[in-house]
Amino acid sequence: MKIGIIGMPQSGKSTLFRLLTNAQPSLGNKASIAVGKVPDPRIDRLSEIFQPRKTTYAVIDFVDLPGYGSGAGSKASEFFSAVRDVDALVLVTRAFESDTVPSANGIQPAADFNSIQQELLVADWSVLENRLERANKQRGKNPNIGPELEVLEKCKAVLEQDLPLRQLELDEEEEKLIRDFNFLTRKPLIVVINADEEQMRSGSYPQKEELEEELAQKGIPFLLISSQIEAEISELDPEDAALFMEELGISEPGIARLARAVYGYLGLISYFTVGEDEVRAWTIRAGDSARKAAGKIHSDIERGFIRAEVVSYEDFIEHGSMQKVKEKGLFRLEGKDYIVQDGDIISFRFNV
């Protein structure tokens, strides 16, 4: 899973990338990729209980993309091909005021959002036109082209209204037909409004109504985050960080919220394995079977799957030990078709 961070130049993309991944983005106009951990208080807790040698959180790959339209090197074609390559987008819009960080057209997050959205729509439109033209030429010669043309026409109707393709409902078959076109406005999108401390406290910022109305209308989730504050929090020791956050009225760093929002929005869930060696979160898709989930650990476990021994995180925490959980009959034996739930603690039985 690769998440691309996009936005206007100097909106705070690289700052966010650094916070999410602890990696340094490359300077200039090259895209950088790094792994970001998805903070999970459940893993913290399990780790406290089991005191394992190793604790492993779920991860997502983040890609810091050059600012759209920012000077030399970031040619539109390069920008778009980098964006095509990711599974979902985090779009950063600048709300923060600063005398030292220049802004081309003043602080106008709604206008910035709209102009990027517009660029993405235009890019999709040109892919669509190409495809339509090609498909139309093949009509009559290629009997399989009918269904594709139908979906493309549906896409066209949406783009003609200036709406993102995300808003188009397609069944699985239709989805397959257009998957390879990698439409940009069909990628899941989360907006981060990068605010300053003052704005975080007041909850208000320039063009707020306009932006939030637009996002609500299009069903795009958004988070108000101050990358500046997040950067400060990340440098404090845990106690001071907690005090600082309390003073700001936030219970958890925005970065943790963002990582989790992205994770959840992509339909990802975690199951856990626990033990003295390692407490670990494994990422699967909501709806995955026990057998498929086992394959995340090793293909041998998937192939030789016998059963899964499962207890939910909540049940485990409530009773405090595997022993108690077993006594209470909360330790379940599940077969290969069991649909794994978020937070299941699982031990797989298999033979090879």
Ligand SMILES: Nc1nc2c(ncn2[C@@H]2O[C@H](COP(=O)(O)OP(=O)(O)OP(=O)(O)O)[C@@H](O)[C@H]2O)c(=O)[nH]1
């Ligand atoms: N005051 C203030 N400055 C910020 C904030 N977020 C980022 N900055 C500053 O704004 C400048 C640009 O931040 P970056 O994270 O590099 O922005 P970017 O979007 O990656 O910029 P480009 O890659 O050049 O498009 C840096 O000097 C940051 O320190 C913020 O919330 N408040």
Ligand SMILES: [Mg+2]
């Ligand atoms: Mg940058």
